[in-house]
Amino acid sequence: MSDIISIVFIATGILFNLFGCIGLVRLPDVYNRLQSATKCVTLGTCSILLGVLIRFGLVSIGIKALVAIPLLFFSATVAAHALAKGAYRFGIKLGDGSIHDDYKDESPFNKTEE
């Protein structure tokens, strides 16, 4: 029984990973790609790790999978912030369809031109 539930969790996780990767290929600029990829792939991998936990129960490897979930969560989100900030400071503009940009005033790359 726990085998079937764990396979359902893993299959759901891989489905979400698939959505994230399609977004990585289809969406137009780097910030949108970062959005879809970070959200979907992080939650998909968390779901796979939950599948491992259900498959083995609360033994050593299951606890390890449980500990890996918050670790993955924090590292993925902080890496996403760093990448978005780095890309903006590097000078990559928002894509063509963008309608709003408040960060323009703050970024130092406009200040260096003074």
Add this chain to the structure above:
Amino acid sequence: MLEILLYVQAGLCIFCLYRIIRGPTIADRMVGLDIFGILVVGICAILSILTGRMFILDIGIAWIILSFIGTLTLAKYLENKNLNE
């Protein structure tokens, strides 16, 4: 059943490779690399069920931390460069 899921998960890496090879800017390539790192953790988790060996999940945990440090380093490098210089 689990083997098929493993192949699908490994096949998803092709999307990331496409983004790494084609990416118009350097930031796109780094996003692809970051996502590639997270997908490898999923592969490690499935492999640890499939083979029944516990150390493969340890490799996954170490991979999370190393991929995080690598992405952070590259992002900091990118932040201090400027396209217009």
Add this chain to the structure above:
Amino acid sequence: MQRFALFIISYIFWLLLTWSAEPGSIIAGLAVAGLTSVFFGRYFFQNAGKFIQPHRYYWLIIYLFIFTWECIKANFDVAYRVLHPRMPIKPGIVRVRLNLRSPFARTMLANSITMTPGTITVDIVGDNMYVHWIYIVSEDPVEYTREVSGRFENYIKKIFE
């Protein structure tokens, strides 16, 4: 005090990760957690006395449920935008006012915003947070502040401040 809190957290982390009751591993964990707290304690929370106030844990559990629900919603949102043939996106960066003071609470709010539907934090400058939003619903600052951070800000204030 903050070193002691870091020591407890890293020791619990070690025990969970090894999950064995052998005396050797427990003593090694003590040594490693001690070294970690000596070297990195000053980077940790400013006032760690908040760890022993039980009502924060009550709000933390409620917050976890709400957060998980938002996460799942975010995934279906992304799936809808990605699989739609015309890709309904209207991206842009908006400025959001922050009401939180402590750095740790700000970090948690930024992480939560990254995982909720359609938003990702780019930077925090002073009291302003810059958020990249994949589908901007309105141009009004009050409206989008409520939309972006209003769901979590009260809970995080109760938990971490």
